[in-house]
Amino acid sequence: MVDQLRMFLDRVAAAVPPPDLVNEITKLAAEFNARLQSHEVAEYNQVAGQLIDLPGRAQLLTPAYTVEELDDQRAAGHVRFGRHHLGNNGAVHGGAIPLLFDDLLGRLALVGGRPKSRTAYLHIDYRSITPIDEDLQFEAWFEREEGRKRVLRGAIRHNERVCAEAHGLFVALRPGQP
Numbered sequence: 058m059v060d061q062l063r064m065f066l067d068r069v070a071a072a073v074p075p076p077d078l079v080n081e082i083t084k085l086a087a088e089f090n091a092r093l094q095s096h097e098v099a100e101y102n103q104v105a106g107q108l109i110d111l112p113g114r115a116q117l118l119t120p121a122y123t124v125e126e127l128d129d130q131r132a133a134g135h136v137r138f139g140r141h142h143l144g145n146n147g148a149v150h151g152g153a154i155p156l157l158f159d160d161l162l163g164r165l166a167l168v169g170g171r172p173k174s175r176t177a178y179l180h181i182d183y184r185s186i187t188p189i190d191e192d193l194q195f196e197a198w199f200e201r202e203e204g205r206k207r208v209l210r211g212a213i214r215h216n217e218r219v220c221a222e223a224h225g226l227f228v229a230l231r232p233g234q235p
């Protein structure tokens with residue numbers, strides 16, 4: 058379902074459908090929304106975003122990324138942005154790139170039984186165009202840990218070319234802290 062929804066968002070962004078088809082799809086989408094509404098659960102019971110074996114952990118906000126290497130200091134894998142994440146002229150939207158890094162660095166900050174943390178800051182350097190519809194490689198790693206503070210870095214590459222780099226501070230939450 059998540060794969061189909063990701064594809065649907067890419068198709069919606071890319072298509073200029075005739076009015077009859079727009080009406081038909083609107084009716085179908087309204088029917089799906091009504092059917093899902095009756096199965097709504099509280100945040101802590103939802104599965105979207107929790108399925109860590111699925112690309113992008115089944116969280117539709119992020120692009121479908123796949124983690125291929127992981128230890129308690131480093132993660133690496135690949136990602137592909139589609140038309141849904143297009144900014145313009147074939148390049149990924151500048152807001153979609155920190156979104157990916159927040160997810161990657163935020164997830165790595167939890168690995169190895171570390172307590173939950175929140176992003177205190179996330180700095181992005183846009184080094185070159187990040188293309189849509191291409192397989193890109195990502196890497197995330199720990200720079201240092203000092204008490205509750207975890208400083209992580211990340212990079213997205215298109216083959217040998219660096220597209221974007223990230224530098225983030227994640228602060229471990231105290232018990233009961235939201």
Ligand SMILES: CCCCC/C=C\C/C=C\C/C=C\C/C=C\CCCC(=O)SCCNC(=O)CCNC(=O)[C@H](O)C(C)(C)COP(=O)(O)OP(=O)(O)OC[C@H]1O[C@@H](n2cnc3c(N)ncnc32)[C@H](O)[C@@H]1OP(=O)(O)O
Binds near residue numbers: 106109160164165197
């Ligand atoms: C890669 C694949 C791995 C596979 C993983 C497997 C399983 C994982 C499964 C699922 C994972 C699911 C989700 C994870 C994904 C994404 C995570 C995203 C996380 C977020 O997207 S979350 C939303 C955005 N985020 C916020 O909504 C934060 C709002 N904010 C606050 O909640 C507070 O602000 C907080 C808590 C940050 C700190 O507040 P606080 O009161 O607890 O602590 P305090 O202020 O005392 O700071 C303590 C020390 O940090 C320093 N410090 C703090 N902030 C700083 C800054 N900005 N610049 C420089 N230094 C800073 C202080 O200077 C002090 O340093 P010192 O101790 O040296 O004095």
